[in-house]
Amino acid sequence: MSHVKQFSGLALFICVLQMANSETIENFLNIEFVRVPAGVSVMGTEDLEAAAMEMPEPDVNKLHDESPAHTVVFEQPFFLSKTEITQAQWLKVMENKPGPENNWQQKNWRDLPAVSISWFMAQRFAKELSKLDKHYNYRLPTEAEWEYAARAGSTDLRPWPLDDLEEHAWFINNSGDEPQPVATRKPNAFGLHDMIGNVWEWTADWYASDIYKQGRRINPKGPEKGNARVRRGGSYHCPLHLTRVGYRSADDPGKRYSVLGFRVVAEKK
Incomplete structure (x- = not known):
């Protein structure tokens, strides 16, 4: 039995516990946040063979950055926005209309x-929202926090059966190749919407292809420097093989695309 498998039952237990005891908070702009519980989960792709079967042959080599699958521990719960930040929320805080x-x-x-958001723009939003709010500070999630929240207790390629993908995610098969209103697909087991599909989401971390080999297991964070920031989750434009929860992508933090947005973590001041 692998080290990952030993913890899969515990991770699933955490998922069930959260489903029964979900907690949300709402800030002064009515942005809703879901409590993601402390716990243990898998990070990375365990079944690389199954993932490879979905991918175009030229892309299979990229799977190396999703391995080895490993156990991660989050010692404290955190609050993650229930949806991607919307255009209305962006406009209220930043008073401009990107995208x-x-x-x-x-x-x-x-x-x-909200799309066509660079990593720097997402950071500025979090900073400005923190200034406006008397009770909470805001930041981008780490890559590990993002995957933990997206998995919601699952150890599989997706947090739900493949046959249910269109009920949970906007991707090229069902989106009309356009962004869709948030929270119009079913949430995951933690109550988070659109963690897979609709728009890519920036995380706080620098990208490193070998980060999973470095043994960062407890409250893991990315490398201290790099050239690209991690983005996760796929988008309305993505084909099936990019809708996996373990799929990793990264880009220049100054880049802006119509398929790229973000969500934030709220922390008490």
Whole structure:
């Protein structure tokens, strides 16, 4: 039995416990945050063979940065925004309208995820929101926090059966190749929406292809320096093989794309 397998039952127990005892908070802008419990989980892709079967052959070599799958421990719970930050939330804080003009002309523009957000812009949003809020500070989640929250107790390629993917995620098969209003797909077991699909999400961490080999297991954080920041979760434009919870991607922190947004962690002041 692998080290990862030994902990899978505990991780699933945490998932069930959270489903029965979910807790949320809401800030002054009515942004809702879900309590992600302290606990133990898997990080990385355990079944590389199954993942490879979904991928185009030229991309299979990229799986190396998802291994080895390993056990991670989070000693404290944290509050993660229930959805990606929306255009309405961005506008209230930053007073500008990033992204394609068409997104802002839709009837449902308020509930569309804010996109064309660079990592630096996401950081500025968190900083400005922290200034405005008397009770909470905000930050981007670490890559490990993001995957832990996205897995919600699962050790599989996805937190739900493949046949249920379209009920939980917006991707190329069902999105019309356009961003969709947040929280219009089913949440994961922690109560978080769109952790897979709709838009890619920035994390706080620098990217390193070998970070999983470095043995960071307790409250893990990324490397201290790098050239690209990690983004996770896939988007409305992504094919099936990019909708896996363990899939890793990274980009220049100054880049902006219409498929790229973020969510934030809230911490008491």
